Every structure is written in C-alpha cells, then in structure tokens.
Amino acid sequence: MSKAEELGGGLATFVDERTGSNAWMRKNLNKVFPDHWSFMLGEVALYSFIVVLITGVYLSLFFRPDMTEVIYQGPYVPLKGVQMSDAFNSALEISFEVRGGLLMRQIHHWSALLFIGAVVVHMFRVFFTGAFRKPREMNWTIGVTLALMTIFAGFSGYSLPDDLVSGTGLRIAEGIMLSIPVVGTWASFLLFGGEFPGTDFISRLYGIHILLLPGIILALVTVHLILVWHQKHTQFAGPGRTNKNVVGYPLMPVYMAKAGGFFFLIFGVIVLISALVQINPIWTFGPYVPDQVGAGTQPDWYAGWMDGALRLFPPTEFRLFGYTWVMNIFIPALIIPGLVSISAYIYPWLEAKVKKDDREHHILDRPRDAPTRTGLGVMAITFYVVLAIAAGNDLIAIGFDLSINELIWWLRIATIVLPPIAFLVTRRICLSLQRRDREKLTHGRETGRILRLPHGEFIEVHAPLNADERAKIEAKVDVEALPEPAENDESGVRNPDFKKERRWSKLSGWFWRNNIEKPTDHEIEHGDEHIAEQVELEKPLREIEDKVVIGHDGSTLHHPGQPETNKEQYEQWVKDHPHPKSDPS
Amino acid sequence: MSDDTTTRVPAKTDDSVVKNPYSWPANEHQPPPRTTDLSERAAKRAARQVATMFLLSGVFVALFFVAFTYMSPTDTVEIPYLGEIGGQHVALGLTFGMAVFLIGAGTVHWAKKLMSNVEVVQPRHDFKSTPEDTQGALEVFEEGVEASTWKKHPVIRRTLLFAMALVPLPFIISLRDLWLTPPGVPNPDAMLQYTIWTKGQRLVRDITGEPVRAEEIPVGGLVNCNPEDLEAVEETEGNLNARAKAAIIVIRMEPDEIQSLQIPDGAWNGIIAFSKICTHVGCPISLYQQRTHELLCPCHQSTFDLSDSANVVFGPAGRHMPQLPITVDDEGYLIAQSDFLEPVGPSFWTITGEVGP
Numbered sequence: 001m002s003k004a005e006e007l008g009g010g011l012a013t014f015v016d017e018r019t020g021s022n023a024w025m026r027k028n029l030n031k032v033f034p035d036h037w038s039f040m041l042g043e044v045a046l047y048s049f050i051v052v053l054i055t056g057v058y059l060s061l062f063f064r065p066d067m068t069e070v071i072y073q074g075p076y077v078p079l080k081g082v083q084m085s086d087a088f089n090s091a092l093e094i095s096f097e098v099r100g101g102l103l104m105r106q107i108h109h110w111s112a113l114l115f116i117g118a119v120v121v122h123m124f125r126v127f128f129t130g131a132f133r134k135p136r137e138m139n140w141t142i143g144v145t146l147a148l149m150t151i152f153a154g155f156s157g158y159s160l161p162d163d164l165v166s167g168t169g170l171r172i173a174e175g176i177m178l179s180i181p182v183v184g185t186w187a188s189f190l191l192f193g194g195e196f197p198g199t200d201f202i203s204r205l206y207g208i209h210i211l212l213l214p215g216i217i218l219a220l221v222t223v224h225l226i227l228v229w230h231q232k233h234t235q236f237a238g239p240g241r242t243n244k245n246v247v248g249y250p251l252m253p254v255y256m257a258k259a260g261g262f263f264f265l266i267f268g269v270i271v272l273i274s275a276l277v278q279i280n281p282i283w284t285f286g287p288y289v290p291d292q293v294g295a296g297t298q299p300d301w302y303a304g305w306m307d308g309a310l311r312l313f314p315p316t317e318f319r320l321f322g323y324t325w326v327m328n329i330f331i332p333a334l335i336i337p338g339l340v341s342i343s344a345y346i347y348p349w350l351e352a353k354v355k356k357d358d359r360e361h362h363i364l365d366r367p368r369d370a371p372t373r374t375g376l377g378v379m380a381i382t383f384y385v386v387l388a389i390a391a392g393n394d395l396i397a398i399g400f401d402l403s404i405n406e407l408i409w410w411l412r413i414a415t416i417v418l419p420p421i422a423f424l425v426t427r428r429i430c431l432s433l434q435r436r437d438r439e440k441l442t443h444g445r446e447t448g449r450i451l452r453l454p455h456g457e458f459i460e461v462h463a464p465l466n467a468d469e470r471a472k473i474e475a476k477v478d479v480e481a482l483p484e485p486a487e488n489d490e491s492g493v494r495n496p497d498f499k500k501e502r503r504w505s506k507l508s509g510w511f512w513r514n515n516i517e518k519p520t521d522h523e524i525e526h527g528d529e530h531i532a533e534q535v536e537l538e539k540p541l542r543e544i545e546d547k548v549v550i551g552h553d554g555s556t557l558h559h560p561g562q563p564e565t566n567k568e569q570y571e572q573w574v575k576d577h578p579h580p581k582s583d584p585s
Numbered sequence: 586m587s588d589d590t591t592t593r594v595p596a597k598t599d600d601s602v603v604k605n606p607y608s609w610p611a612n613e614h615q616p617p618p619r620t621t622d623l624s625e626r627a628a629k630r631a632a633r634q635v636a637t638m639f640l641l642s643g644v645f646v647a648l649f650f651v652a653f654t655y656m657s658p659t660d661t662v663e664i665p666y667l668g669e670i671g672g673q674h675v676a677l678g679l680t681f682g683m684a685v686f687l688i689g690a691g692t693v694h695w696a697k698k699l700m701s702n703v704e705v706v707q708p709r710h711d712f713k714s715t716p717e718d719t720q721g722a723l724e725v726f727e728e729g730v731e732a733s734t735w736k737k738h739p740v741i742r743r744t745l746l747f748a749m750a751l752v753p754l755p756f757i758i759s760l761r762d763l764w765l766t767p768p769g770v771p772n773p774d775a776m777l778q779y780t781i782w783t784k785g786q787r788l789v790r791d792i793t794g795e796p797v798r799a800e801e802i803p804v805g806g807l808v809n810c811n812p813e814d815l816e817a818v819e820e821t822e823g824n825l826n827a828r829a830k831a832a833i834i835v836i837r838m839e840p841d842e843i844q845s846l847q848i849p850d851g852a853w854n855g856i857i858a859f860s861k862i863c864t865h866v867g868c869p870i871s872l873y874q875q876r877t878h879e880l881l882c883p884c885h886q887s888t889f890d891l892s893d894s895a896n897v898v899f900g901p902a903g904r905h906m907p908q909l910p911i912t913v914d915d916e917g918y919l920i921a922q923s924d925f926l927e928p929v930g931p932s933f934w935t936i937t938g939e940v941g942p
C-alpha cells in the first residue's frame with residue numbers, strides 16, 4: 001500500500017468509526033447515473049452557481065455598498081471629478097485599479113447569466129420530458145422556487161454598482177411597487193428607507209444579494225440534489241432500460257470524472273469568455289443620477305419579458321371609490337409574472353389530476369408523446385419571446401424604420417394570438433410524429449429501395465427497426481383519460497360531485513384527446529412478419545449486389561488493399577465509423 | 586445483442602457481483618469497443634494526451650503569475666472585432682481560463698478514452714413504504730399524541746396555537762422602522778405630494794446650474810432644468826431625493842401652437858415647463874420632437890403631446906405630465922409661480938389629479 005492510500009484509509013477509518021460512513025460509501029460510490037446530453041443542463045446550472053459563489057466572495061472583499069456621494073479621483077479619465085456614490089466608485093476601482101478585478105467582475109456577471117439561462121433551459125427539459133411526474137413533483141416545486149430566486153439574485157446583483165442603467169432599472173422597480181393597491185407607497189418607502197432613491201437601498205440590497213438569496217439558493221439546491229440522488233435520475237427508453245432500473249455509468253469513477261471534468265470545462269469557458277467579451281461596462285454608463293437616462297439601454301435577458309409586458313399594456317389607470325387603480329403597471333409587472341409562477345408551481349398536480357393512473361414514472365416521455373403538454377410548453381416560450389421582442393421595440397422600430405405605434409399594436413396582437421397558434425401547431429406536429437412512429441413500428445423503416453416482384457408488382461422494401469429506435473417508440477405510455485362520471489350511482493342516488501367530476505373529465509378528455517394509440521402486440525408481430533417476408537424477397541438481389549465490385553464511394557475502381565466487394569467495403573466502413581449506440585447485430 | 590457485446594463485459598464484474606451485492610450487472614446492450622480498448626498503443630497515447638493537458642494547466646498558472654506581476658491594469662490591447670480592451674485583463678483571463686479549462690479537458694478525455702465504459706444496470710424500487718411501516722408509523726405517532734395529552738387538554742392546544750400565531754409579530758412590527766419617518770409626516774403619500782419647487786425660485790440649467798433667461802430658449806428648443814435651491818437641499822439632505830422629483834423640462838413654442846394648458850396662466854410667452862419624470866414608472870424623459878410637440882419616454886415609449894396639456898397620446902402611461910407654473914422675475918429670469926399642483930412621477934393608490942389619457 002502506498003503512503004497516500006494508507007493516509008486515505010486511515011482517514012476513512014477515523015470517520016467511519018465515528019459515523020458509520022463506510023456502509024454509506026459502499027452503497028453510494030457505485031450509484032448509477034444515466035447518460036444523456038440534456039441531463040447536463042442541471043449540472044451546468046450547478047457549476048455556474050459555484051463559479052458565481054467563488055467570484056462573488058472575491059468581489060465582496062473589494063466592493064463598498066455605500067451610497068454616500070464622493071468625487072471620483074481614480075485613473076479613468078472621462079469620469080475624473082464626477083460626483084458619484086461610493087458604491088459606483090468602488091466598482092470602478094475594482095475595474096481599473098485592482099489587478100484581475102475586472103476579470104472577476106466579468107466572470108461573475110457571465111456566470112450569473114449562464115446560471116439563470118441554464119436553470120431556465122433545465123426547467124424546460126424537465127417539463128418537456130415529463131420528469132416532473134410522480135415521484136418528482138416535490139423537486140419540481142423546489143425547482144420553480146429556485147428559478148424565481150435566481151432571477152431575484154440576478155436583478156439584485158445587477159443593481160448594486162449604482163450605475164445609470166441599473167439605477168434606471170431600480171427606478172422602474174420602485175414605480176412598479178407604487179402601483180400596488182393600498183400598500184404600494186408603504187412597500188416602496190420601507191424598502192428604500194423613504195423616498196427614491198434615498199441612501200439606504202444599495203446596502204440593503206447588498207445584504208439580500210450576498211447573504212439572503214445565496215443562502216436560500218444554496219439550501220434549496222442541496223435539498224434538490226439530495227432528492228435527485230435519493231429518487232435516482234430518470235432515463236430515456238432504450239434497450240434494457242425499464243421503469244424498474246437505472247442504466248448508466250457508476251458514480252465511481254466514470255460519472256465522478258465526467259462531472260468533475262465538466263465543472264472545470266464550464267468554469268474555463270466562462271473565464272475565457274470573460275477575458276474576451278465585455279459585459280456591463282458601467283464606466284461608459286456613468287453613475288446613477290435620477291434626472292438622467294440612457295436611451296436604448298436594455299435589461300439583462302431574464303427581466304426583458306416583464307419590461308416588454310410593461311411596454312405593451314394599454315393605459316388602464318382609473319379612479320374608483322376615490323382611489324387610483326394603476327392597472328397599467330400592476331397587471332403586467334406583478335399579476336402576469338405572478339400567474340406565470342403559479343401555473344409553473346401547480347402544473348404537475350394539474351396533469352396528474354387529469355389522468356387515471358397513479359404510477360411512478362422513471363422513463364422519460366419523448367415530447368411528441370405528450371402533445372398537449374408539449375404544446376403548452378411551446379405556448380409559454382412563444383409568450384416569453386414575443387414579450388422579450390417587445391422589450392426591444394424601440395431598437396426594432398429604429399433598425400427597420402417602422403412606426404413605433406404601429407409596431408406596438410402588432411406586438412399587442414401577437415401577444416394574444418401567437419401563443420395559442422403555437423400551441424395548436426405544436427400539438428399537430430407531435431401527433432403526426434406519433435403517427436409516423438406507429439407506422440414504423442408496424443411496417444418497419446422505409447429503405448427507399450424499390451423491388452419489382454416476378455409478377456410485376458413494385459414494393460418498397462422495409463427494414464426492421466434497430467433496437468434503440470424500437471425501444472424508444474415502444475416506451476410510449478397510452479394515458480387513459482378520466483371516465484365520464486355517472487350522474488346517479490347504481491341505486492339511483494345522485495352523485496353530489498357530479499358536476500365537478502364532469503368538468504375534470506372534460507378537461508382530461510381535452511388533454512389526452514387525439515392520442516395515437518400504440519399498436520397492439522399482435523399488430524407489431526404481424527408487421528414483423530411482413531418485414532421479414534420483404535427482406536427474404538430481397539435477399540437474392542442483395543447477394544448479387546454484395547458481390548459486385550464497385551467502389552462504395554461510387555468509383556468504379558478500387559485502390560489496392562481496399563476490400564473488393566460492396567459488402568466487404570461496407571463492413572469496413574462500419575468498422576471505421578463506429579456509432580456509439582450502433583447495434584452490431 | 587450478439588455475443589460479442591456480452592463478451593466485452595470484463596470478467597471482474599461477474600466476480601464482484603458475488604462478492605459485492607452493490608456492484609451492478611452490465612447492461613445487455615453495450616457501446617462498441619473504443620480504439621483504446623483494442624490497442625495498448627492507443628491507450629498509452631491517450632494517457633500521454635491527458636498528462637500533457639494537466640501539465641500545460643500548470644504552465645498557464647505560471648504565466649498568470651507573470652501577467653499579474655509584470656503587467657499593469659492600464660495596459661490596453663487592440664483585438665479585431667472586440668475593440669480595445671485591457672491588456673492585463675485579457676492576459677489574466679486567458680491564462681487563468683486555460684489553466685482551468687485544461688484540467689476539465691484532461692479529465693473528460695481520460696473518462697472517455699480510458700475509464701471503463703461498461704453501462705451497468707441498477708434496480709429501482711417504488712418509494713412507497715410497506716403497509717407494516719405505514720401502520721407502524723401511524724401507531725408511533727398516535728401513541729405520541731396520546732402521551733403528550735394534546736387531545737386531552739384542548740385548552741393547551743388552543744392557547745399554544747394562539748401564542749405561536751402572535752409570536753412573529755414583534756419581528757414584523759420592528760420592520761416598521763425601515764423608514765424612519767421625518768417628524769410631521771403622516772404617511773408616505775404625503776411626501777409624494779410635493780417637490781422642493783417654491784414660489785419665486787429660479788429655474789437653473791441641470792448641468793451648469795446657471796439661471797435661464799426667457800429669451801435664451803428658442804422656439805422649438807428644450808432645456809433641462811432644476812430648482813435653484815437643489816444643490817443646497819442635496820447638501821443638507823445628503824441624498825438625491827429632491828432631484829428625483831423636481832427635475833423639469835422647459836420648452837418654447839409659438840403661442841398659437843398651444844392648444845391647451847393644464848394651468849392656463851402658468852406659461853410665459855409660449856414657454857412651458859413640465860415635470861421630467863414619466864408618469865408611467867418614473868424614467869426621466871427628454872426626447873422631444875419639436876415638429877409634433879411630442880415628448881417620448883425612452884423606457885416604454887409613452888408619448889405626451891406637450892401642446893395639448895401634455896396628455897398621453899400613445900403608450901402605457903396613464904396620466905399627463907404635470908405642468909409647473911412659471912413666469913419671469915424683474916431681471917428676466919424664469920421663475921416658478923409655485924410648486925406643482927399635483928404629484929409628479931408614477932401613479933399610486935391615493936394620487937389625486939387628472940387620470941386617464
């Protein structure tokens with residue numbers, strides 16, 4: 001045993017004698033994780049979060065969250081002698097005087113953007129594959145909270161340097177708070193310590209940004225990962241994969257190495273981007289002054305859609321009972337995001353409620369196999385995209401020389417009309433894909449080869465599906481919609497919940513309607529026989545063709561040393577181009 | 586599922602299945618062998634590649650040290666497409682980035698080329714507890730409830746709930762002083778009613794602080810102004826609050842171009858002053874189109890017709906921009922007649938004044 005092994009063993013024994021950790025290690029070191037590129041999205045979120053934490057600690061050593069006004073004396077010439085808050089002053093100091101300070105600022109901002117982006121994309125992957133279904137609804141709920149917290153964390157950090165752009169963002173946030181009925185002015189005054197902008201807000205935000213939100217996120221991420229660990233990761237269907245197993249690589253060593261390596265890759269890429277691509281150059285914006293504004297400045301991407309909603313909502317401020325109802329701000333800025341969040345929270349329960357079974361799901365859906373869900377997801381994305389476009393309506397109007405008024409009208413219409421259209425189109429596409437899958441299962445894969453039979457008939461030869469594809473298509477679950485409830489039970493007693501049950505059953509019917517039912521075993525068997533027949537018919541032809549000496553690449557000559565017949569060339573080619581999942585049979 | 590896939594499963598796995606109940610069997614379906622599985626030379630080459638990457642990572646750390654020590658934050662470099670950026674910033678970023686990236690690249694290469702790539706199968710079990718466990722848990726719980734006398738003494742239950750409901754209040758009440766209310770101010774809404782404009786106060790330019798004469802503003806022109814007292818107020822208050830409410834724009838049009846005014850005798854010879862703070866959510870506005878007399882907010886494109894009482898003609902804002910009544914003093918400088926007659930800035934619950942576009 002080497003010295004290092006001895007040391008490690010000694011440590012393991014020490015901990016084990018006090019905690020019983022070896023039993024835990026035995027059980028967990030070879031925990032199996034399935035492999036799929038989309039499962040890395042959650043990892044990207046986790047790793048960029050770690051980068052955010054590391055760089056955030058560094059920045060907190062230099063940044064001063066202080067709104068006291070000072071005169072700039074630093075090396076950045078264009079701002080010399082300008083009055084600014086000490087917060088902005090210290091952000092300039094980090095950018096221009098601290099060696100590597102600008103790099104850390106950029107890494108922090110880029111990793112924060114990647115973090116929020118990865119969280120949202122991860123959320124959609126979980127949504128579209130149905131990974132939120134039983135038993136993972138709790139983790140979905142934790143996830144939605146995480147998504148909201150990361151957005152708040154992003155916004156609070158963006159506002160700290162007290163530059164002109166983020167200050168304008170804060171002014172808008174304050175205006176939004178004022179619009180809340182009854183308590184709006186109180187909410188704003190308590191947060192800002194009085195009137196806007198005051199001198200308290202940056203230091204309050206600082207506590208929220210570096211302590212409260214990261215603490216909540218860290219705690220929730222921990223629970224999130226413990227649940228993923230305990231419940232084991234879902235997997236896509238494939239040969240040998242069932243609802244009762246996990247197929248993949250063991251934690252030690254493959255998954256550990258891949259995940260650990262992936263962390264460094266992500267970290268490295270973020271640093272390289274931060275070295276080369278400038279983000280948030282606060283010195284060109286200047287310090288925040290409440291009577292100045294930079295035209296054409298944009299919020300970070302995750303806040304854009306709310307800004308777009310503010311732009312599109314028509315002026316609907318009115319007075320009633322002696323009070324002012326600022327609905328043109330309250331609805332787009334608070335009610336709509338609130339409704340979006342609530343829909344995200346309750347979706348898994350809604351979907352569970354409109355189907356009959358109560359099973360655990362560990363095999364992921366392909367998006368096409370749940371057309372209504374996929375349609376709803378695409379609808380949400382369309383809604384987001386239209387509003388995000390609306391947040392750039394001034395730039396678009398200038399860029400394409402359009403009238404801004406007309407553009408806003410078009411965008412208002414698009415916000416209402418496009419999402420439902422996206423829903424319908426997506427559902428349609430899903431259903432046709434399902435139909436094609438069914439076709440493949442019963443008739444095999446079209447090869448494009450036409451065969452003329454001795455009696456003159458032409459047929460297209462179908463080939464059997466490979467095991468991978470077959471397993472994927474066969475994994476589809478035909479969900480049963482809720483049955484139509486009976487108004488009276490057998491003894492004629494009226495069902496008191498009849499109306500409610502009928503509503504649910506209708507919704508359920510709408511959700512699962514147009515399901516393309518999976519073929520029965522009998523149909524599949526029948527199809528298999530049919531395919532085998534065709535292959536048999538084609539066989540003599542294939543044999544002749546396999547003997548022909550024509551270069552596989554179409555050339556008529558072959559090079560010395562190259563295999564002679566088509567078949568040999570093909571086999572050589574397959575050997576040279578191994579497909580990771582190819583079925584050698 | 587031919588034989589050659591199963592023969593690739595290392596013999597070790599089969600042995601350890603017996604020895605270690607937690608090692609899982611290989612999946613019947615395996616990826617094809619890699620070159621590094623088939624040739625020892627390829628495997629050695631891959632190992633060399635991994636080692637090179639780890640070594641290079643160390644080299645980049647050394648280079649980082651050099652850039653940190655011998656370059657200065659004021660160095661700049663010109664990079665095509667990206668423009669001029671700080672030279673030390675780029676050098677530190679590239680060296681640190683490469684040092685980190687190479688560890689990742691080396692590790693992933695190692696995992697992909699050399700580590701076992703046998704997919705294994707671990708069984709899953711439903712999470713639901715057995716009926717015995719559920720029953721047992723219920724019994725333990727019920728015994729506990731019984732032993733606590735929780736059910737026997739409802740008065741304890743009720744008073745405890747009562748106390749628990751109240752006990753967060755001290756903390757919540759304490760939050761009230763997040764805003765240290767100045768003496769004499771009843772509530773936030775009272776503070777939002779006024780600005781520091783007072784009768785007779787001169788309008789001064791926002792950048793230079795110079796007072797403005799009426800004749801200095803040409804027809805079609807726009808000047809950004811603040812109250813003369815602003816600097817002194819900011820000095821004593823130590824914040825920018827006064828500025829966030831008092832900022833105005835002053836424009837001049839031919840008197841016959843004016844269709845209507847909020848305060849008919851608040852303008853002077855076609856010179857009108859309006860709040861600069863958008864009534865939507867508070868952005869400062871100064872995009873003025875003199876031809877149409879329209880003021881456009883850069884934030885959400887609310888548009889106000891300044892020749893017609895600054896009413897909203899387009900966009901999401903719900904109220905007109907309040908007018909500041911002005912006149913000129915003996916020396917010909919523009920002065921305010923009084924404060925605004927209604928609150929400026931974003932609307933709120935108790936705001937008074939004209940509402941609606």
Ligand code: HEM
Pocket residue numbers: 038039040041042043045046049119120122123126131132136139140141142143144145146147150217221224228232233234235
């Ligand atoms: C701070 C943000 C988050 C981090 C760091 C994070 C991290 C992870 C990781 C590493 C995994 C396992 C790998 C994977 O499936 O991608 C995972 C799984 C999961 N995440 Fe997240 N996540 C975050 C936010 C979210 C959000 C916003 C949702 C949904 C609303 C969500 C729902 C889930 C679910 C249901 C699983 C289990 C997936 C399965 O087993 O297929 N997570 N998360």
Ligand code: FES
Pocket residue numbers: 863864865866867868882883884885886887900901902
């Ligand atoms: S702040 Fe002016 S339009 Fe929104």
